[in-house]
Amino acid sequence: MAVERTTKRRRLSPPNESKSAVPGFAQWDIEQNYEQRSRKGRKDKSEKLLVRTTDGWKENQRLKDAEQNDIAEDADSFVASGDDGADSGVADVEPKAAQKPLLSPKEQIRQAKEDMARIAGHVSEDPEENIAQLSQLGQLAQSENMTVKKLALCTQLAVYKDIIPGYRIRPQSKEDMQAKVSKDVRKLRDYEQTLLTGYKEYVQMLSKLAGDSQMSSVAIACAMTLLTSVPHFNCRNELIALVMRKLSTRNLSADGRRCAEALEQLFRDDEEGHASLEAVGQLTRMMKGKNFQINEIVLNTFLHLRLLSEFTHKASTNHIDKDDTQDAQPRKKLAKKDREHRTKRERKVMKERKVVAKEMQEADAVVSYEDRDKNQAETLKLVFVAYFRILKARVQHLMGAVLEGLAKYSHLINQDFFGDVLEVLKDLISEAEASLLPDDDEDDGDEVDIDAAAERNVTRESLLCIITAFALLQGQHDVAKSANTLSLDLNFFITHLYRTLLPLALNPDIELSAKTAHLSDPNGLATPTTKDTKVNVATTTVLLLRSLHSVLLPPTATKSVPPVRIAAFTKQLMSASLHLPQKSTIAVLSLLREVTKTHAGKVAALWNTEERRGDGVFDATGAAVESSNPFAATVWEGELLRLHFDPRVREAVLGVEQNVIIKPEGR
Structure with missing residues (x-):
């Protein structure tokens, strides 16, 4: 008997589901199913381009290798991120090193x-x-x-x-x-x-x-x-201290020279005076701590302070003499007839304008003159303290810079220090002359002393002392009037300058400064002298002309210059012109032209023998100017200078003679 095969039906709903239950599809965990899906969907082959090879068109092998490497890296990262902690330390470090490679x-x-x-x-x-x-x-x-x-x-x-x-x-x-x-x-x-x-x-x-x-x-x-x-701005002291560390050596490096230039720029641009005061204070403390074993370039930064053009009072190392006479004078009231008539409205408008101008001045932060004078006064006292300490200590390599600074600030030196400074200058000249004399006790030390004196360049120091002395006198008008009461003897400097003229005319380096290249080696190669420079850039000729101009052509009391002094210097300068280089000769003759124009009546006897009044013989190498008897000589050097090879020298000689030679009548 055949068994009848029953058809299998699809169950649409659970057997015990009631009418009120939700549909079956609502019970499906759709989000969980989506979460469990693979993140890397397998792409269709049609999305990738084929590569033509000898065997025909095939898939790109490099893309396959890249996919396999990605899958391997994902697997490794998944294993490395496990919580069991059984992985080795090498596996943890290698991925991180690969993510952050070292840059070149x-x-x-x-x-x-x-x-x-x-x-x-x-x-x-x-x-x-x-x-x-x-x-x-x-x-x-x-x-x-x-x-x-x-x-x-x-x-x-x-x-x-x-x-x-x-x-x-x-x-x-x-x-x-x-x-x-x-x-x-x-x-x-x-x-x-x-x-x-x-x-x-x-x-x-x-x-x-x-x-x-x-x-x-x-x-x-x-x-x-x-x-x-x-x-x-803030931290100014720290910046200045940083600069001072580079300036605290005797031999400055390239950075040290740039620091000195920056300090000079700071002094020139400082309007209020606060930065200059702090810089000068640290600079003087540094000099004292180093026992003044510094380069002269550092000391020459004082010459760039704004004291020369702005500050007008006289100072010393401890006080400032201020002239309050102008402030004490009462304001003069104009007479009623001289007053300008203004209405009430005009006076009100003018008053409002003054208030607005005052507010604008405060808003623009205009520098207060009182604060600036106070800062500059303190700065000037610190500068004088540094200068006088160096003079007292006789620091030879800084002496030229100190004398140059005193000559610049001569109009600001207090009267109390005037006599002391002159005495110090006399001692410096005396020491410079003594350094040139040989020592009788030690024969072997003679050459050493002369060489040391040559390195010091005592001639330049002596000329600077003379310039400083006359600059001090010319800058102090009240002191110049009372020179007799203070017993200020400037004849010492005049006599020393007179005795220096002829030796200077034979100096081959008279037109070179202390920082110019000199012929120091026997082969004749020019090498710059970098040690123990004394002045900024002034040549010896410039210093000589400044000294002669102070002696022969003072700005005040020109009639007080005695005729014997003018005649003696004129005769010596004409003799020196025969031996000087052409540029120095022209400069000296130009100075004599001014002298003969101002004192023509006092020196005319040197060119006109009929006007000569004097007996005896002229002593060109005399110890004193007054005892040299210049009117017993004749300026015969002009005849040779008129035959000079330089036409400018010939013209300068004619200009001198035109001021003094008396032309006969009829010409």
Whole structure:
């Protein structure tokens, strides 16, 4: 009997399902099913381009290899991320090293440049919003790559120069931080304090890197730029101290010379006087601590102070003489008939304009004359203290610079120090002359003493002493009037200058300065003299002319110059013109032209024998000017100078003779 095969029906719903139950498809976990699907669906072969080979068109083998590598990496990462902790440490480190490969130095510099440019642009564009990014520049400056570090320092310099305000930021105290202020004020304070903090860290970094041999030049250059560009801002003392460390040696390096130039620029551009006062104070303390074993270039920075053109009072090492007579004078009232008539409205408008002008002056932060005079007075006292200490200590390699400075500041020296300075100058000349004399006790030491005197260049020192002495007298009009009461004897300097004329005419280096190339080696090769220079750039001829001009053509009391002195110097200068180089001869004859024009009646007897009054013989090598008997001589040197090969010398001689020669009648 055949069994009837029943058909299998599909069950649509559970057997015990009630009418109120949800449909079957709602019970399927659709989200779980989707979650368990494979993330990398197998792509169809049609989506990949075939590659033509010698065997025909085939699938791209490189794509297959890449897929297999991806699957292997996924498997490795899945194993490495397990929680059992049984993997080795090598498996954990290798993937991380592969993700962050080390960059080459060139790539580091390129990436650092991009980061610096981006940060600097953001900060310069909106400093208040992006001021926090300055810390990123500070982190780049700590890089081990020297090029990146230098670029970071220069970038910070440019950013700070751009965003530093025109005023000094005061650090906040606890009371300021706890005070209740508006939102805008709080935002401005936070910006200022963040800027100040970053700037201090930057200056400290420069001070630290200044001692590094590789980063020293860049750090010092950044510090000098900040000191000359923003001297009003905070951390000025730290920048000046950094510069002073490079100036505290006898032999200055290239960085030290640049620091001296930056200091000179600071002195010239300082209007208020605060920065100059701090710099001079640290400079004098440094000189005293080093026992004045410094280069003269450092001392010559005092000549660039603004005291010469602005300060008018006289000072010493401890006080300032101020002239208050002008302030004490009462204001003169105009007579009623001389007053300008103004209506009530005009007076009211003028009063309002004065108030507005005063407010504008305060808003523009105009320098107060009282504060500036006070700062300059303190600066001048420090300068004189340094000069007098060097004179007292007899520091030979700085003597020329000190004398040059005293001659420049002669009009600012107090009367109390005038006599003492002259005595010191006399002692210096006497010591210079004694250094040229040979020692009778030691025969072997003669050459050594003469060579040492030659290195000192005592002639230049003597001329500077003479210039300083007459500059002091000319700058003190009240002292010049009372010279007899103070017993100021300037004949010593005049006599020494008279005895120096003929030896100077035979000096082959008279037209060279202390810093000009000299022929020092026997082969005739020009080598610059870099040791023990005495003056800035003035040649010996210039110093001689300045001395002669002070003696023969003083600015005041020209009638007081005795005829014997003028005649004796004129005769000596004409004799010296025969031996001087052509440029020096022209300069001396030009001076004699002025002398003969001013004192024609006193020296005419030297050219006209009929007008001569004197007996005896002229003593050109006499010890005193008055006893040389110049009127017993005749200026015969003019006949030879008229035959000089240089036409300018011939013209200069004719100009001198035209002032003194009396023409006969009828010509």
